[in-house]
Amino acid sequence: MIDLWRKHFVLSENMLEMECTNLTPEVVLKTSGHVERFTDLMVKDPKTQECFRADKLLEDAIDDLLEKNPTFDTATKEEHLRVQRQADAYSPEELDRLLVTYECLSPSGEPFSQAFPFNLMFKTSIGPEGNSVGYLRPETAQGLFVNFRRLLELNAQKMPFAAAQIGLGFRNEIAPRSGLLRVREFCMAEIEHFVNPDDKSHPNFASIKDKKLLLFGADDQLGSGKTKTLSVGEAVSTGLVNNETLGYFMARTQLYMEKIGMDPKRLRYRQHLATEMAHYAADCWDLEIKSSYGWVECVGHADRACYDLDVHAKATNTSMVATMKYETPVEIEVAKLKFNRKLIGMVFKKDARAVSTALDALAEDWKDFEPIAKALDADGKTSIDGFEVTKDMVSWAQTKKKVHEAKFTPSVIEPSFGMGRILYSLLEHSFYQRDMDEQRCVMRFNPRVAPQKCAVLPISSGPEFNVVVDEIAASLMDYDLATRVDKSTAALGRRYARSDEIGVPFAITVDFDTLSDDSVTIRERDSMVQIRLPKKDVHSVIFDIVHGRITWESCTEKYPVVQVDEGEDGDNSAPAAPKETPSKAKTVVVKTSRGSFSRPADGN
Amino acid sequence: MIDLWRKHFVLSENMLEMECTNLTPEVVLKTSGHVERFTDLMVKDPKTQECFRADKLLEDAIDDLLEKNPTFDTATKEEHLRVQRQADAYSPEELDRLLVTYECLSPSGEPFSQAFPFNLMFKTSIGPEGNSVGYLRPETAQGLFVNFRRLLELNAQKMPFAAAQIGLGFRNEIAPRSGLLRVREFCMAEIEHFVNPDDKSHPNFASIKDKKLLLFGADDQLGSGKTKTLSVGEAVSTGLVNNETLGYFMARTQLYMEKIGMDPKRLRYRQHLATEMAHYAADCWDLEIKSSYGWVECVGHADRACYDLDVHAKATNTSMVATMKYETPVEIEVAKLKFNRKLIGMVFKKDARAVSTALDALAEDWKDFEPIAKALDADGKTSIDGFEVTKDMVSWAQTKKKVHEAKFTPSVIEPSFGMGRILYSLLEHSFYQRDMDEQRCVMRFNPRVAPQKCAVLPISSGPEFNVVVDEIAASLMDYDLATRVDKSTAALGRRYARSDEIGVPFAITVDFDTLSDDSVTIRERDSMVQIRLPKKDVHSVIFDIVHGRITWESCTEKYPVVQVDEGEDGDNSAPAAPKETPSKAKTVVVKTSRGSFSRPADGN
Structure with a gap:
């Protein structure tokens, strides 16, 4: 399966492939937000101190309720299912309230503790001095992001391009269970496709545009509860799927699944609800595979916009931009600056350079510099990155400049495969009894x-x-x-x-x-x-x-x-x-x- | 390289292959001895508290000494090199003394602290309650040992057989350096070949017996300092290499190295000194590859006797034995026991079963039971596993029994490849400049x-x-x-x-x-x-x-x-x-x- 994955995705599309370390220094995962936010909500049995995942308790409670009440009318049933589908998107307070509503009690028969976030990363100490914190990576993606400049160089600066990684991810699951479906250590295969945010078309889109997929859009999840079958071309042109590259990978995933022998009738793509999705994400679709455990998320397809490269660029003070050559040069309006370097040096001392760099960056586009210019003209001063800049420090002229290329922070479109879950599903789809x-x-x-x-x-x-x-x-x-x-x-x-x-x-x-x-x-x-x-x-x-x-x-x-x-x-x-x-x-x-x-x- | 390794070893020899977890519960590594003994000796700079590996300091000091004194006579030089070769086999006290002898000083110019053991395993906490300790595996082997019964069953109980694993190992190196040679996370490929300890012949030995290897035996390391070239057949028949299976794998390793393009002239097999080897090991040979870093250990070949299965069997109270069918049944002398179960039950209560099981086990071979019989006859009592057994609890008769098979704890012969080191060496061996x-x-x-x-x-x-x-x-x-x-x-x-x-x-x-x-x-x-x-x-x-x-x-x-x-x-x-x-x-x-x-x- 892994070998075929490599051939289907990496080799046949000339992706780069990289193997990063599993042990990850804390700073990388602080930057990515995992140290602060990679959590599940947990409740405790107040008597035994045993821990439970709050969203899973809610899901199970709704299953039980529906099983005990087969006579619920469709609207009531649908309402409960809607709550269930959002189980992992609620806040701690909402979950506390819902666990009470659905009468969830702990094994010792009492109400659970209040829900609180539990970080899912395994922590360890690196090096003999014991002062360097590391985590086992919860996903492979971050290693590719921090190596973006190297990857771009290896690809001879050409955009768009993709880098893939096959390796382990580790999550300290509160309640591992269901065989290979919820485990603490698992094989992932992830692709980070870097693309110009203003042009998410895909050169090979035509090759898969007629491929039909079973789609479960966000609106339908909150409304009709029904899936629909559409070609990828239709899904993208109607805006249901955000862009060609995202749609391209969804179709390629479908083809991979069929190639390894998965039953196409038990595959569907579920769009993330707005409440599930990170604020920066443009669109996310999970491939869900049906097995005896129900519909299980096995592959994520996320358009993560420029978030990942932006945060790492900022944290490491490293440029993570790509360049797009214009076919014909473009004229843009810029500000031409003249600094009073002596004054800036006297006022800001060691920060002088940071201040002029910040002004230079703004000057590259008149639209960015215009409010600064206006403020300096009107008030004689303004604030740049927390520094008070005064009118006698800089003068400017509005002028035009021919540019031959644009720099941009690439957007990332990320198909992320949970190979263990796929393997488990394939075992179920492959099993049969001859002549019953x-x-x-x-x-x-x-x-x-x-x-x-x-x-x-x-x-x-x-x-x-x-x-x-x-x-x-x-x-x-x-x-x-x-x-x-x-x-x-x-x-x-x-x-x-x-x-x-x-x-x-x-x-x-x-x-x-x-x-x-x-x-x-x-x-x-x-x-x-x-x-x-x-x-x-x-x-x-x-x-x-x-x-x-x-x-x-x-x-x-x-x-x-x-x-x-x-x-x-x-x-x-x-x-x-x-x-x-x-x-x-x-x-x-x-x-x-x-x-x-x-x-x-x-x-x- | 990994693909070819799998084909050269696993596929072509019909080995089993398994992927075990990297996160390992503490109990497994306590049993294997890693929690107590998987350590390097460390010294500290008393001023900065910076940590150093004591054996590496000694090795470097000897390099420096020899470089500064090119006029040393051969005997003096050889004596220093002999000390250097044993650097990682000294006790803390010996190292302390040698660091003084060789005038090793810390970066801040003072003598180092005394050497103390530092455990190289990365520790973490598994599960939400925080009370379950785990380690990242320092080698892949233990996963195969604890799964021995399952592997034997999968192999339809047939012996000998081998199981392989390709995966990561983690060691909290005190001083990671030298590119891929000393790192904290690395790809290993290990084979555990399980064999009858009384018959370590290999069915395919004839196919490789003429393969010549460059051998550096323990005696030559302590004596002549010279390697010799021998065929594997000669090396085994003269007893330099302990047995056919060990020799077989050394030759297969050589063939693999040549297949991937390693320079055969820069490969040698170095035998472990008695001081380097664990007390239970029968023989160990490291394949060392020469690069600009000198001769570097890249593949270990160890005959670990029955140690690994014995300790895990004991710790888990699980039988880890294999069976060998005799071609013709063999008559053995046994003791036939008759228990006074009532008395045993009254005296030992819940331990009654353990006592009779222990006696039954001894009775299977008269040689084992004879001392018990003698003691009971002479003293009227004896101690079995800490229980005092008296003569009125058991009677016996010495008798003969036909047996069709023998049970034994398999010996383990373990080739263990450090893929990163091999990759690095291959890069060096592959590099050249055209026409200089x-x-x-x-x-x-x-x-x-x-x-x-x-x-x-x-x-x-x-x-x-x-x-x-x-x-x-x-x-x-x-x-x-x-x-x-x-x-x-x-x-x-x-x-x-x-x-x-x-x-x-x-x-x-x-x-x-x-x-x-x-x-x-x-x-x-x-x-x-x-x-x-x-x-x-x-x-x-x-x-x-x-x-x-x-x-x-x-x-x-x-x-x-x-x-x-x-x-x-x-x-x-x-x-x-x-x-x-x-x-x-x-x-x-x-x-x-x-x-x-x-x-x-x-x-x-």
Whole structure:
């Protein structure tokens, strides 16, 4: 999954990739706001001091209420669900009130303590002196932001560009649970796409604009409660999704999910409510995946505007801007300043430089300088960054200047994947029972993500079979195809079932015919269809299917199809005669010493 | 590098792979001994309280001394080097004495404080209540040990087997420095090979037994100071390397290093001195790689005996044993016990079961039970696990029993790779200057590990060239080959130099001939030899070279070779006429509208 993510996003779009440290100095996370605000609201059982996440208590209480009252009318039910959907957006006071309204009591039967914020970051001390505080990063993004200048340089100053990072995030969850869904340490894959805030178009938007997504906009969440299916193109053109780049990534995420084998019918994009979203964010859409735990947020897509680079630039006093060349130079109005440096130096001493730098910055655009000019003319003084500047310190002229490029702080559009949650959802979407038989469980992993690509099974335990099994396994390994050899003496049907259970997409069987004609069968897990082919072709056929270059269907046309009875108690000594031959290629039935199977008419 | 590691070790040897958490509960690391003993010796500058690693101060002091005294005779010099080699094995008292002997003074000019142990683990608090201590793992191994039963089950109880883990380790280094060599957070790749302690042979030993390694045994370190070159087979048969499995992994490590492009002449295996090694370890060999920092430990190979599983089994009261089936059943002498359960129950109450279980365990081998029997016969009582057992509680008979299998606690043989150190060393080993020209730096990354496999360059910036460049880049990307497109207007020679500098092994050039005959050139970085081939062949040629299926040399025989003048100020408009055609294939010179190049005689 991670390998495919890297290919789907990083490689195919020429993103930069970086690995930053997990241990993060406190100053970085103070700047980003995490030290102050990366909190969940917690309540305590007043008797046991046990801690609980307040929003989750509320969500559970509403679930219970609705379950106990199946006769609620639609409007009442919808009202409760609306409260539930906003659970993590309430203030402590609102949550206190709601926990009372919904009669939430602690395990020891008393009302909970008042809700209070609990910082989710793991804190530690770095270095031997013990005076340097660090945190385990709660997300990978900050490492990319603080390295923005380096990344831009590596990209030869070209904009827009994206940088990706795959790595761990750590959050001191108050109540870890639900398997891989709420854990304290998890694999994330994040992309920071840096773009001109005045032009959030995407060069490849056309390639995905017709892709349909199931969208749950903020208005619909607060109103109808209904999702709608729209193409990304429509969603962007109607303004539901803020811009092309955001829409582009939502579509690319959908394509990734389909590529790894997620059920498209259990995917939806939920827009953040205004109350959920940070004040600086332009728009946010979560990909939610449905599993037995309900709709679970698995990928965030956030347009974070210029917030991140702005705060780090300010805190480190470092320029984090990109440059856009104009096609034709543009004339802008500026102020041309003349300083009385002696006076400024006398008055501000060591701050003199900061004052003139601040004035110079304002002078770059007459619109910014105009109020200063007016104040100095009217009052003879004004305040710049807290310094009182007087009229005798600076004189100015309003003038025009040709500029060839614009500097801007890039906006950041951030798709952020929780790989553990995606993995868990994929396990659920992949599971099925053959013929509704509890004993015949299958994981329908796509060959591209299946942890093992092939099983190799001898029909009998004789050494002459093992030699061929080992030879085929080695040729698969040589093509980096993870292979499972099962030489156990269990019936073939049982061994197929074992490999189905762990989602191995293909099983190669070495049987009696192999010894005489060097052919083997490949069985596809879901259809249970088998083809017969020369053993020397096996590794390239499997390699090409796993890498998406050919399909299994095309193989069933190229090679003869053998349908085999897989009864687990069945005869283990030879493949049964074909029951049907669904191959579209011309086939003839060939009698062999050990049974019959189909071959294409060209005798391949 | 990591990808290749996984293929070289995990995939090709069918190891299990697991990802455990970085955050580790205190109890696990108490059991392993890390909480008590994972320390470095630290001294402080008494004035500033700044901390220093005592062993590194000693090492540096000896370096200084030897540098200042180039006239030391060999014996004196060797004696100082012997002290230096043992620097991290001294006790605090020994180090205190040596720092005085070697006149080490703190930066403020005073003697250092006494050496004291400093625990290198990062500590944090897990969960909201704040009462649960955790550490960031200092190595990945412990996660595999505590999951041993699960791993054994997954391996269908078969022994021997190995489990691998690639992930981060964290150590609160007193003095991080030397780039990637001494850092606080680093990527490790560890293998735990579980094996019967009575049979440490390896099934594939024959495949590597002739591999020669440069060995620096413990005796030679304390004596001659000289390394020797031996085959692994010789090293094991003479007892220098303790056993086949340990030797097997040392050879496999060597092969991996050569595969990624490390210089074999700068690799040696240094055996741990008795003073360096834990009391339970059977043998340890570090792969050391030479760089400008000297010989640096990059991979440990340790036979840790049964220590790890024993301590965790004891601490968790869990059986961590494997089973070995005898080919023919073995008769052993046991004691057959008869308990007076009523009496035992009355005397020991809730501990009654523990007492009888302890006696049963001893009874499984008469050799273990015999002293108990003797004591009970002689004294009428004896002590079992602190309980006083009397003769009236148990009677016994010495008897024989047929057993079909033996249970044993596996030994662990652990190759442990510091990927960051290996990466750093590889950078040094890969760097060279062409013709000793400082302006022409090259990284000779092996195509298998080069971060970018190909550069694609148009000879001119016209749109007709860009179309072909994009098409070729897309076909390479489609084969997951990381590609760098350089459409800048710099001279071709300069663009080749840029891609040499970052170690891109191949450059594909789209030139004027491409537009007429769809052929392009591929330039190999180190030889600067170019071949001309149809553009449709490019991706498969590069793919096959990168995956080690064909060599560049075979391509120069299959396709015509073009030698091009790469003068950076040279003519940019067309490839120069070939200077030589070192291809072994028959070639003819073909005139084209834009110049001449060689083609194979078959007109391919």
